[in-house]
Amino acid sequence: MSAVRLGVLGCSAIARRRTLPAAALVPELTTAAVASRSPEKARRFAAEFGTAATDYDSLLADPGIEAVYISLPTALHHEWTRRALDAGKHVLCEKPLTEDSAKTRELTELAADKELVLRENFAFLHHPAHSRVRELVDQNRLGLLRTFTAAFGIPPLTAGDIRYAAELGGGALLDVGVYPLRAALLLLGPDLSVAGATLRVDESLGVDVAGHALLVSGGGVFANLEFGFQHCYRSRYALWGSSASLSMDRAFTPPAQHQPVLRIDEQDHAEEITLAPSHQFVSSVSAFAHAVRLRSPYERDWLDDANALAALVESVRDQAVLVPAKDPNRGREPDGDRGERFPRAEPDRALR
Ligand SMILES: NC(=O)c1ccc[n+]([C@@H]2O[C@H](COP(=O)([O-])OP(=O)(O)OC[C@H]3O[C@@H](n4cnc5c(N)ncnc54)[C@H](OP(=O)(O)O)[C@@H]3O)[C@@H](O)[C@H]2O)c1
Known part of the structure; x- marks a missing residue:
């Protein structure tokens, strides 16, 4: 299969320490660009991982990017995942997908409607x-x-x-x-x-x-x-x-x-x-790349699990x-x- 062209939204610690080094070991994926709020930070990150530097909006507007990895602070996951899905990108979003069940439901419904892959990145599930x-x-x-x-x-x-x-x-x-x-x-x-x-x-x-x-x-x-x-x-x-x-x-x-x-x-x-x-981060990004290529009908189980988790979190918070x-x-x-x-x-x- 041809490598999925991944864009990285946010030059985070987890992207630097785990996800991008793991992605570099997965032939089915190419890190095509990294985006930061700071051009200087994006350049440093891009140099480290041998890729292009950009900003958030340009990354989502780039037709060459097929999928986006989001590791922003949790309260920003909803907005940027929605924008990525609206731009027609598949999304691997860091856990938790959002802070509440209504937002999570909105995203999972959007992914299902658009037949795009949306996964909440719990790497341990892949071990x-x-x-x-x-x-x-x-x-x-x-x-x-x-x-x-x-x-x-x-x-x-x-x-x-x-x-x-x-x-x-x-x-x-x-x-x-x-x-x-x-x-x-x-x-x-x-x-x-x-x-x-x-x-x-x-x-x-x-x-x-x-x-x-x-x-x-x-x-x-x-x-x-x-x-x-x-x-x-x-x-x-x-x-x-x-x-x-x-x-x-x-x-x-x-x-x-x-x-x-x-x-x-x-x-x-x-x-x-x-x-x-087992390298669970490698398995996670590799499974995501395969899901993008296979387009298995928008992965209902992943979406259901994200909703079930969000409902439990809300219930714990409420009680x-x-x-x-x-x-x-x-x-x-x-x-x-x-x-x-x-x-x-x-x-x-x-x-x-
Ligand atoms: N799966 C795992 O094992 C795992 C492990 C750790 C964390 N996580 C998840 O990954 C996400 C990020 O965690 P992290 O520890 O990597 O965080 P972090 O190092 O603080 O990175 C968050 C990034 O978000 C961007 N950002 C955009 N708006 C921001 C704002 N207002 N304030 C701060 N940062 C902002 C920044 O990138 P730019 O400056 O480049 O724009 C920043 O580098 C969280 O959702 C966390 O739960 C997952």
Whole structure:
């Protein structure tokens, strides 16, 4: 197949660290241009990735660009995804697709109407470890499933990070909380309801910095999900059944060379299944390129999943008991005691 010509909207950290290096490894995709609000930044980025520099509007007006990768702050995803779809481009948009379910529905309907590919970029969905987990569950390896627990937490971010800006769609629920929610949809199915939730809110910023959600699946399985920006690094999930439990660490952000280990615990027996490494960002962009070329009828499952996730996020937000954050620890330069207790997060952030 001929390579899909991709335009990149926003010279973001995730584009630089993960998506563009991954795209360079995928022959079915060519990064044709990068766009920034700043011409100088676009030039630097373009030089680094051997491509052309432009601005947002020109990128969308360029008939040579077939597909657009959007990694702007979350509150800008809706506007720019809509504009990209209106311009006839396929879109790979960073998670979460938007901040609320009405906006997400509008975008998924537009993509369906125009028969364009629209994917919310949860790279972990492309890691084969999760299909292996599903296989084990389907083979009844755990007995009857009772509980799913999942957590994604990271240490405090640097001051000024987009995740601390309410007007840019910041907050832990939208940034990290969406991973355990998306994993619950993947492993328990779409018929999930929110039974309760908490959000810890930094009132001076107006964003949530941590939270919990309790969900129940149509089949009666409980899901207990945790997330936040106030924690040591954690990215894991576990399934607890009537005869065994299964857990996996580094579930959402395994480095490309990481070999996931599925640990199965039974009453008198423990077993570890070590899986092959997989570069989930490469798989994600490659799958997107194939979807663009195949034009499989606008990928209903991806659109439905984006809507299901947005509805869950909204339900968590609506039901959450709000708790004030007592130890505002966001983005400080290390300063004495607090600086040591809440170090800056670079090593773990680099895994995301
Ligand atoms: N899939 C994943 O694993 C993953 C990981 C991390 C982040 N993400 C998602 O990717 C998105 C970006 O995250 P990031 O950490 O890469 O963010 P970031 O480094 O802050 O990049 C956001 C980019 O958006 C552009 N932008 C446009 N208007 C802006 C504004 N008013 N304020 C700030 N930036 C603005 C900027 O590009 P220009 O200056 O070039 O215009 C900026 O570089 C978020 O939605 C996040 O949830 C996904």
